[in-house]
Amino acid sequence: MEAKKELSQAKVALIALAVLVAVMVFSMLTLKPQLDNPVFLIKEGKLAKNTDLHIASGESYTYVYTAGNGSANLTYAVIGGPGCTIISLAGTSAMICLDSRGNDNSGQNSSYSVPALILTKPWMLAVGDGWRWNVSTYLVFDKMEKHISDVNYTAIRREYYKGREAYVIKIAPSDSEPIIDWVDSEKRILLREDGPGYEIELVDGLPLEK
Numbered sequence: 082m083e084a085k086k087e088l089s090q091a092k093v094a095l096i097a098l099a100v101l102v103a104v105m106v107f108s109m110l111t112l113k114p115q116l117d118n119p120v121f122l123i124k125e126g127k128l129a130k131n132t133d134l135h136i137a138s139g140e141s142y143t144y145v146y147t148a149g150n151g152s153a154n155l156t157y158a159v160i161g162g163p164g165c166t167i168i169s170l171a172g173t174s175a176m177i178c179l180d181s182r183g184n185d186n187s188g189q190n191s192s193y194s195v196p197a198l199i200l201t202k203p204w205m206l207a208v209g210d211g212w213r214w215n216v217s218t219y220l221v222f223d224k225m226e227k228h229i230s231d232v233n234y235t236a237i238r239r240e241y242y243k244g245r246e247a248y249v250i251k252i253a254p255s256d257s258e259p260i261i262d263w264v265d266s267e268k269r270i271l272l273r274e275d276g277p278g279y280e281i282e283l284v285d286g287l288p289l290e291k
Contacts, residue, residue: 217230
């Protein structure tokens with residue numbers, strides 16, 4: 082029961098820590114009393130992807146999510162779908178179906194319709210030396226747009242992480258502390274993420290040095 086409780090807490094924390102979702106929740110709580118039927122609009126900068134999705138059916142990846150004194154394992158299974166690649170989170174109903182360019186039906190490049198699915202993100206197919214990208218969030222009401230926040234992505238270096246060549250990406254929201262991602266240069270999946278108060282690390286699915 083305790084393990085199930087920790088896993089449930091970890092999934093909730095992952096969703097809460099998703100940058101864009103956090104921005105939306107914060108904005109809704111602070112601005113909703115003043116507005117009627119607000120709509121959030123995400124504007125993404127131009128994104129030139131340099132590769133296609135490299136994960137394949139039959140693969141499985143496990144991460145350790147750590148926050149405070151608690152931790153939990155998160156395992157993602159990759160299976161073939163109807164004209165797409167499905168990623169599912171073991172033990173839950175959470176899943177997404179990705180096209181060859183890494184997008185789900187939301188069409189966004191910054192995140193998925195299910196933020197807890199962190200194995201890969203569409204923008205990871207565009208990273209390279211010197212890569213930069215930005216995403217802005219607006220609140221639309223009464224035919225007006227109110228700027229809420231920006232998120233800037235920057236490739237700060239390339240290095241080896243546990244024997245895997247990785248791009249180190251700084252994700253800097255304008256209203257919170259930055260997040261650092263290590264993105265595998267070959268598979269374009271997350272190897273590690275350091276965020277405010279939490280860490281995520283791949284422990285199984287690729288050959289990794291200790």
